[in-house]
Each structure stands twice: as C-alpha cells, then as structure tokens.
Amino acid sequence: MNIQVFEDKNELYSTVAEYYINYINQKPNAILGLATGTTPIPLYKNLIQAYKNGRVSFKDITTFNLDEYIGLPQTHKESYYSFMRHQLFNHIDINLNNTHIPSGILEPNEAIKVYQSQLSKHQIDVQLLGIGSNGHIGFNEPGTSFESTTQITQLAESTIKDNSRMFDSIEEVPTKSITMGIKDIMMANQIIVIATGLNKADAVLKMIEGPVNESLPASILQKHSNVLVFLDKEAASKLTK
Numbered sequence: 001m002n003i004q005v006f007e008d009k010n011e012l013y014s015t016v017a018e019y020y021i022n023y024i025n026q027k028p029n030a031i032l033g034l035a036t037g038t039t040p041i042p043l044y045k046n047l048i049q050a051y052k053n054g055r056v057s058f059k060d061i062t063t064f065n066l067d068e069y070i071g072l073p074q075t076h077k078e079s080y081y082s083f084m085r086h087q088l089f090n091h092i093d094i095n096l097n098n099t100h101i102p103s104g105i106l107e108p109n110e111a112i113k114v115y116q117s118q119l120s121k122h123q124i125d126v127q128l129l130g131i132g133s134n135g136h137i138g139f140n141e142p143g144t145s146f147e148s149t150t151q152i153t154q155l156a157e158s159t160i161k162d163n164s165r166m167f168d169s170i171e172e173v174p175t176k177s178i179t180m181g182i183k184d185i186m187m188a189n190q191i192i193v194i195a196t197g198l199n200k201a202d203a204v205l206k207m208i209e210g211p212v213n214e215s216l217p218a219s220i221l222q223k224h225s226n227v228l229v230f231l232d233k234e235a236a237s238k239l240t241k
C-alpha cells in the first residue's frame, strides 16, 4: 500500500483529483469504480470544476458504483442513484448509458444477476473506496467472505447509525443493500482509498496494520498490489508505523 497523509484536506482532495484528471487524459475510455457517501463529495466537486475548466472530459468514461440501498426508489434523495446524479453525473459530460449502479428496486436475485453480468464484461481500471467506521468496503460488512461477489447484505447496526445523519430519522435508513462483493473490488487494476476524520482512525489502523481478517473487510486491501491510500491526519492518527 502506498499511504499519503495530508495536513490539509483541500490538498488531499486536489491531489486525488489531479490523479484522476491525469489518468483520464491518458486513458479517456477508462473504466472507473465509484463510491458514494460523504468522503468522495469533495473529489467529485474538484472533478466537476476541472471539467468546467476544460481540463478533462468524461464522454468516453464508463463507471460502476459499489452499492445501493435495497428498497429506496431511485427518486429518493438518499438513493445512490440520486446521489451520483446530483454529486457528479448531472454536472459532467458522461454518457449516462455508460454508468452502472446496482438496482435497489429490482427483485434482489435479478438485480444481482444483472449487475454481476455487467461487471463481468468490464475490467475496472481504478476503484475508488471510502471505508466504514467498522472497516466495511462497499456495503460488505464485517464477517463478509473475501470470496464474495455481488450480493445482498444486511447493514450493520453501526452503518445504520453512521448513515442515519442523511435521513430524517434512523427508522428511515434501509437495513439492506446490494453491493459489489469483495472479490469484485479486488479485481480492479488499482484501488484508491480515501479516509478522513477521527471516526475512521480505528478502521484505518486495522486496514493498514491489522491482520488480514474477514472481521475487518478493508484489511484484504493489504493483499492487492496497487493500492493508494489518502488520509487526513485525524484518520491517520492511530497508525504506529
């Protein structure tokens, strides 16, 4: 793992954005694995600005998102479908036909089949990841098999609590998700992890220094040969090495 720690969060996000801009300019038809949540929002803002400044085009880019809540209509403001439209896709020149998000509204087995089949036809170049405070990646919660492919998962109590800040009440947070599996994530040529804030420090420590163990899903990233980790100093504060 290549780990970079930033004093300044703006600098962290502009560094990651420049990485993507260079990557896309070198490979305009890249296949990007994208993430939702609070963590990637400043990255997407930087990329939108770069697009508006004529520094990058997404017109030949293909994207795959990690996950979606089960049961939220696409129009719900907290669906990851809405998130991606509002935080990124509506503001850049991407062809929406080349964007893929697992379906939270299709019959679940059908949704898994559809997504796994779309994924199997593509090789993700760069997969973006946040990390849950419990070490999840995508919605692969602690205990998920490292061999998992696209699947339906029960959200951990801690995830429901973490994500309730986006909803009017905790009762409204869906309890299930459809997510790319850990094996799918590990197939990407390169993985970029961003983590910020003290509430991620334990998970970051275990991801980087802990044993590779299914109880901490992100620890599997130690086995990937091309992972770039971008941390602010709070998220990095428990690292010992």
Ligand code: PGA
Pocket: 036, 037, 038, 039, 040, 129, 130, 131, 132, 133, 136, 137, 138
């Ligand atoms: P967050 O979520 O970016 O909203 O903290 C990250 C994650 O759960 O993977």
